[in-house]
Each structure stands twice: as C-alpha cells, then as structure tokens.
Amino acid sequence: MGYNSLIYNSGKSSIDKKWVEYSLGELNNRIFKKNKIDIKNSIIINSVNKNQLYKILDNPNNRVEWYSTSLLLPPNSNIGLPDKIPIIFKLNESIDQNNLIIKNENKVIFNFDIVAATFFMLSRFEEIHCNEKDEHCRFPFDKSFAYINGFLDRPIIDEYALIIQNWIKYLFPNWELPKNQFKFNISHDIDLLYDKKIFTSNKQIIRNIKKYIISFDYRKVFQVLVKGLKYQFGIKVNKRYISGIETLISLLEKSNLKSTFYFMGAEKKQYDQGYDIFEFKSLIKNITDRNHEIGFHPGYHTMDDGKRMIEEKSKIDQVLLKPTTKSRQHYLRFIVPNTYWLLFKCGIKYDSTLGYSKVNGFRAGTCYPFKPYDIKKDIVIPIIENPLVVMDKTLIINNITENKIRERFLFFTKICKTVGGQFNFLLHNNTISEIEPALKKLIISLIHETSLLERKDK
Numbered sequence: 072m073g074y075n076s077l078i079y080n081s082g083k084s085s086i087d088k089k090w091v092e093y094s095l096g097e098l099n100n101r102i103f104k105k106n107k108i109d110i111k112n113s114i115i116i117n118s119v120n121k122n123q124l125y126k127i128l129d130n131p132n133n134r135v136e137w138y139s140t141s142l143l144l145p146p147n148s149n150i151g152l153p154d155k156i157p158i159i160f161k162l163n164e165s166i167d168q169n170n171l172i173i174k175n176e177n178k179v180i181f182n183f184d185i186v187a188a189t190f191f192m193l194s195r196f197e198e199i200h201c202n203e204k205d206e207h208c209r210f211p212f213d214k215s216f217a218y219i220n221g222f223l224d225r226p227i228i229d230e231y232a233l234i235i236q237n238w239i240k241y242l243f244p245n246w247e248l249p250k251n252q253f254k255f256n257i258s259h260d261i262d263l264l265y266d267k268k269i270f271t272s273n274k275q276i277i278r279n280i281k282k283y284i285i286s287f288d289y290r291k292v293f294q295v296l297v298k299g300l301k302y303q304f305g306i307k308v309n310k311r312y313i314s315g316i317e318t319l320i321s322l323l324e325k326s327n328l329k330s331t332f333y334f335m336g337a338e339k340k341q342y343d344q345g346y347d348i349f350e351f352k353s354l355i356k357n358i359t360d361r362n363h364e365i366g367f368h369p370g371y372h373t374m375d376d377g378k379r380m381i382e383e384k385s386k387i388d389q390v391l392l393k394p395t396t397k398s399r400q401h402y403l404r405f406i407v408p409n410t411y412w413l414l415f416k417c418g419i420k421y422d423s424t425l426g427y428s429k430v431n432g433f434r435a436g437t438c439y440p441f442k443p444y445d446i447k448k449d450i451v452i453p454i455i456e457n458p459l460v461v462m463d464k465t466l467i468i469n470n471i472t473e474n475k476i477r478e479r480f481l482f483f484t485k486i487c488k489t490v491g492g493q494f495n496f497l498l499h500n501n502t503i504s505e506i507e508p509a510l511k512k513l514i515i516s517l518i519h520e521t522s523l524l525e526r527k528d529k
Contacts, residue, residue: 085118094189101232104249145241160184192436212427223432229490315504326522336383337370366397408445426459438492
C-alpha cells in the first residue's frame with residue numbers, strides 16, 4: 072500500500088469503484104492534508120449495499136440513529152465535537168454502539184460506511200434523483216435527508232474524517248496531526264445598487280404626496296417631490312447601497328480580512344434589479360485597489376441558460392479587463408450537476424452557491440472546498456465548490472433575537488473550527504445598509520471576533 076491509504080472492504084454490491092475512488096480522495100484530503108503516513112492497512116471501512124443509497128430516497132423519513140461521540144473515539148480523546156453524532160450507513164441493524172468501531176490488535180474496523188456517506192452527501196445524490204422543487208425551482212431544503220434527520224447543521228463528512236484521523240494518531244502516536252486550517256471567508260452578493268425606494272410611477276408619487284399632506288408631514292412631501300423629479304428625469308438613487316459597500320470594506324480592513332464581491336451583469340427582469348455594471352467601474356476599481364476580489368453573480372434566470380450566463384459574465388469581465396473565475400448564483404438557484412457545467416464553460420473555477428436560502432447549515436455535509444461529482448457522466452466536475460454555510464438574511468429571519476443570532480453564528484464558527492474547515496459567511500451590501508444599528512453592531516462584532524479566532528491558528 073502507498074501513503075494515506077484507507078482500506079475499503081467492498082463487495083459486488085458495494086458502491087461503484089469510481090465513486091469509491093472519489094470519496095476516498097475527499098476523505099484523504101480531510102484526514103491527512105499534507106502530513107503523509109503509511110498507515111499499513113490499519114483502518115478498514117466495511118461497505119454497505121449500494122441499494123442503501125436508493126432506500127434513503129424511497130424513505131427519507133427513516134430517521135438515522137444517533138450515538139455518543141465518545142464511543143466512536145479512541146480512549147481519552149477530546150476533540151470538541153458535539154456529544155452525539157448521526158450514523159448514516161450502518162453495516163446492518165444488529166450493529167450497536169459497542170461495535171460500530173472495533174479495535175482489533177493493530178487495526179480499527181468501521182462497521183458503518185463512511186465512504187458511501189461521503190459520496191451520498193458530496194455528490195448531492197438525493198438532488199439528482201428528486202423531482203420536487205420549491206417556488207424558485209430549487210431543491211427544497213425540507214426534502215433533504217440531512218434536514219429531515221436533524222443534522223443539516225453538522226459537517227458530518229468532516230466529523231467522520233476527524234474521527235478517523237484521531238484513530239490513526241492513536242495507532243501511530245509519532246504521527247504529527249495536520250495543523251487545523253480553519254478559515255473564515257466573508258463575501259458579498261451585490262444584488263442591489265439602485266435604491267429600492269425609487270418611485271416607479273407617477274401614480275405612486277401622487278399617492279405618497281397625498282398621504283403625507285393628510286398627515287401634515289411636509290418634510291416628507293418635499294422629499295417625495297424631489298424623488299419624483301428624479302424619477303421624471305431618469306436619475307437613479309443609489310447612494311445607500313454604494314455606501315453599504317464602503318461600510319463593508321471598512322469593516323473588512325479593521326478585521327484584516329479579504330473578501331469577494333459578487334457583481335451582476337443581468338438585465339432588469341423579474342427577480343433581477345438589472346443595474347448597469349458599466350456605471351460602476353470606479354466602484355469596482357476601488358474594491359480591487361483595496362485588495363479584494365470581484366466575482367460573478369449570475370442572474371436569476373441563468374441556472375439552466377448557458378447563453379444568458381455567458382452574456383452576463385462577459386460584462387463583468389469587460390469591466391475587470393480580465394476574466395473572473397469565482398461565482399455564486401443569484402437566489403442560490405442551482406441544478407446539480409447541470410449548472411456546474413454552464414459555469415465551467417464560462418471559465419468559472421470556484422463556486423460558492425451550495426447552501427440553502429431558507430436555512431443555514433451544511434447542504435453537502437462539509438465545510439471543506441471540494442470537487443463536485445457528476446453522477447450522470449460518472450466524472451469529477453473540474454470546479455472547486457466552497458459551500459456556503461451562513462447567509463445574513465437567513466440568520467436574522469430564523470433567529471429573531473440578537474442573543475439567538477449571536478449563539479447561532481458562534482455555533483457555526485465553533486463547528487467549522489473544530490473540523491478545520493472553512494466558515495463561509497454571505498453578507499449583502501443592502502443588508503448592512505438596512506438593518507437596525509444594534510443589529511449592525513452585533514454583526515460587526517461577530518465578524519471581528521471570528522476573524523481573531525482564525526488568526527490564532529496561523
């Protein structure tokens with residue numbers, strides 16, 4: 072055997088050989104990183120029947136079993152994982168907590184199929200086979216196996232890898248554990264640059280003037296008249312959201328962070344505001360001059376329209392005077408694996424779409440960058456997916472109070488740090504412009520606190 076070799080004890084009914092190779096490669100990336108070691112056939116993973124993956128699709132409500140994390144670890148281990156962990160693919164129903172992992176002389180045998188679980192989660196196996204869609208034609212979060220079974224907020228594949236890593240350290244005490252590579256990535260989708268409050272019709276202007284005259288609010292009447300004139304002469308109001316970008320840049324600089332700003336090239340259409348990217352060349356130059364990156368934010372209607380996607384990206388590239396290689400889909404509208412190939416044809420090398428808009432968490436069971444797998448073509452897709460973990464609006468809407476927002480944000484910070492992955496946080500320029508001062512202060516403090524935590528590991 073060579074270096075970094077886990078033994079997958081497969082049979083005729085196990086998952087396909089290519090799937091095994093892909094999954095073992097992803098596990099190796101998490102377990103060994105650059106610290107090679109010949110583990111001498113000491114870690115054996117027993118396989119389940121391939122049909123187990125399809126049984127999940129037939130009955131996603133068949134809840135997984137949760138076991139004490141301490142029972143899955145070597146003696147005296149304390150690695151910071153939550154007290155319990157879900158096991159997706161047990162070898163059979165007779166396996167209990169005492170024989171999920173068996174230490175046998177100089178070997179450790181796993182009686183749950185981590186390889187199959189890795190493939191199931193990273194390939195988005197369930198999304199390929201699910202015909203249900205939400206109101207925006209996306210895979211519904213509440214149909215996902217992770218959500219139904221209560222582990223969407225756990226990077227389960229990374230946790231499994233961490234368990235294997237600690238067993239290797241137990242068997243080979245002289246092996247130096249890879250350094251924790253926790254990273255905090257903050258990025259910004261620039262959905263809005265024209266103020267949403269701009270009036271869109273003469274009727275609306277007249278309605279507002281009447282309303283404020285009745286309430287004797289003559290200051291507002293004057294403001295409406297000014298904005299009405301701007302509307303008449305085609306003057307766009309955009310200072311609020313541009314100042315939001317400046318606020319973000321100042322925040323990043325104070326926290327010593329570099330970020331990616333995803334701009335749109337979409338024309339005005341339903342769900343796309345349609346700002347003219349060429350009007351904002353100086354803004355984009357200011358962002359790049361301050362050492363931040365510009366990414367591509369494909370519009371709402373691009374997830375299955377390659378021609379439209381190419382047209383939109385060409386505008387961003389023209390402004391940048393070079394091709395951008397990063398993207399995140401607007402509304403997180405994405406079809407696995409089709410949209411990946413459209414992005415690849417556009418020259419995209421790094422995507423950060425894979426998350427849910429209505430709940431935060433780990434859609435693919437990981438907070439590590441990984442290469443997606445196309446089950447239909449049976450090949451690895453040549454794009455790096457750096458999955459989204461937390462989106463600002465979802466965090467705020469789902470948690471209501473400032474204490475709950477703080478608690479939830481720090482939970483994701485902690486779990487990503489524990490497994491040595493990347494915490495990807497999306498903060499919109501319009502969010503930072505619109506939220507109340509107290510909430511804005513909280514978000515800023517959380518960003519600063521997490522950035523300090525990242526620097527401690529360097």
